[in-house]
Amino acid sequence: MPATTLDLRDVPPPERHPKIHSAFEALASGESLEIINDHEPKPLFYEFQAEVDAFDAENYSCERQGVDEFVATLPKQ
Template identity: 45%
Template sequence: MSRFKSQVDARIYEPKDKHAVIFDTFNNLNNGEEMELLNDHDPKPLYYQFSAEYAGKFEWEYLEEGPEVWRVAIKKK
């Protein structure tokens, strides 16, 4: 069984749609569940957005840090 409830491959979405898809996926998690994010660059701006909107309500763990693919585990608390 996978560690992750959901996976978002942000590489397949238009830039204008990426954050909406990611936040929708996160919002559909139950507390304690994790999603996996795949991206083609460091999603640091997304981390800052999570920090602003969900302070204390998520955990962020880099699983892979480029140079081709970034993988992040985002857990809902």
């Protein structure tokens, strides 16, 4: 179960990644951050994989739930 959910669809693109990183850092180990986005967040996945040691890339998931709705779960080790 996600500890935090962020709906980023109305957040300006330059503000999205900093907001995601802040929310992820605030999580405890074993918790997850769920983001709702208007596009598949594949670049974010690669960014987290390369730069965030606590990111559990093996348990990352992303589901398309509508034309402009993608829900991604970013677990923290």
